[in-house]
């Protein structure tokens with residue numbers, strides 16, 4: 185009896201989810217995302233296979249329609265955060281994600297990459313004349329780098345505060361750098377230092393359509409309300 189009504193609910197929700205997915209797919213297609221989403225949406229066979237998954241998926245997730253760095257000073261503000269190769273090798277990716285999640289920020293982009301030298305040089309273009317520039321590019325471009333975009337109020341300034349000063353000698357205890365590193369040349373993490381940097385860096389690392397996901401946290405009001 186329970187099994188039968190569960191199956192009914194599951195298949196009804198499955199149909200709804202597929203409709204929602206098809207809607208979301210149309211948005212993605214409009215945004216120029218990969219055609220595989222369209223194939224996925226039209227495959228009727230997905231209905232049965234997706235039944236148990238669809239049971240839990242109540243809200244559709246839309247292709248991202250916000251400006252790359254969101255809107256400055258609002259809950260949609262975004263920053264670019266990267267765990268550098270030393271942070272990845274040392275197994276600190278989870279710690280970094282946990283800190284941003286626990287703070288109340290929302291992950292809207294995530295990928296692991298080995299950036300080319302050109303891309304690394306573009307990312308650090310303002311440091312081109314520094315004596316450590318070549319070493320910095322060598323270090324970053326060997327990868328892997330875990331690149332992320334986080335969203336939420338004041339995330340650019342708060343992100344920098346959570347990361348700590350560039351030189352770990354000056355990073356306050358409890359900040360990410362203050363807790364996990366001791367050398368300026370291996371300081372495990374990068375974070376955008378201004379709205380303009382966030383726009384440039386998110387465009388450089390997540391510039392293709394469909395790379396960012398716009399979604400609403402189920403507990404958003406518990407994080408965002410100001411009374």
Ligand SMILES: Nc1ncnc2c1ncn2[C@@H]1O[C@H](COP(=O)(O)OP(=O)(O)OP(=O)(O)O)[C@@H](O)[C@H]1O
Pocket residue numbers: 311316320349350368369370371373374375376377
């Ligand atoms: N004196 C130095 N020697 C070696 N590497 C350095 C030195 N100063 C900075 N770096 C490296 O260059 C990166 C970029 O330096 P920048 O001055 O932009 O600091 P930051 O904004 O705190 O760092 P990031 O851009 O990586 O978040 C630093 O994170 C560090 O990895």
